[in-house]
Amino acid sequence: MNKPAPVEYAVQDLIKNRWSPRAFSDKPVSSELLRSLFEAARWAPSSSNEQPWAYIVATKDDPENFEKSLGALIEFNANWAKHAPVLVIAVAELAFAKNNAPNRNAQYDVGAASMQLSLEATARGLVVHQMAGFDPEAAKEAYDIPQGWDPIAAMAIGYPGDASSLPEPYQTREKAPRSRKPIREFVMSGRWGHTAEFVK
Ligand SMILES: Cc1cc2nc3c(=O)[nH]c(=O)nc-3n(C[C@H](O)[C@H](O)[C@H](O)COP(=O)(O)O)c2cc1C
Secondary structure, three states: OOOOOOOOOOOOHHHHHOOOOOOEOOOOOOHHHHHHHHHHHHOOOOHHHOOOEEEEEEEOOOHHHHHHHHHHEOHHHHHHHOOOOEEEEEEEEOEOOOOOOEOOOHHHHHHHHHHHHHHHHHHOOOEEEEEOOEOHHHHHHHHOOOOOEEEEEEEEEEOEOOHHHOOOOHHHHHHOOOOOOOHHHOOEOOOOOOEOHHHO
């Protein structure tokens, strides 16, 4: 199932076509493709080129680790994400390695890397569904994540599946139209809350 964004202004097809489905095919993702996804993440920009990201990957053919990641998800997510062939936990290093000063852009940079990963995945016919609904403490414990590193988001990665295979309430959500705020609500100039002229 494709669900291209009903954009108001022209954007690249890759951006239109990326979306967050919950139906996954059970087809595995090759190691070669996984390498490309993380190569895409690797080339994201970051504050001071700190690259404050780490990704913990669990594929379904590694049941022990797949269960560890699945066990960290909230039930609402585990119910559908268990069908994805790959689960990933994105982790941020919260301080600069060089001087231990707080890196206030660490989560931002991890988000940028994860978005690059998501777009690379879209270009290759894969889908990525990011999740805030997981227990960071459970992830830390399951994977011995050291102090100073914070699990930011989980991701389910795989090939798109059949929406009609999803139980409710997921199926209705899968088929619901995609929506966004209009850009005039968040593009400002001059002062806070003043919509930029070019988007009025
Ligand atoms: C950081 C982040 C956390 C999210 N957490 C969840 C989640 O826990 N469960 C879920 O089903 N979807 C989650 N989503 C998916 C969003 O609901 C989805 O991106 C949003 O509705 C827009 O839909 P689209 O990605 O298909 O454009 C998350 C997305 C992001 C980026």
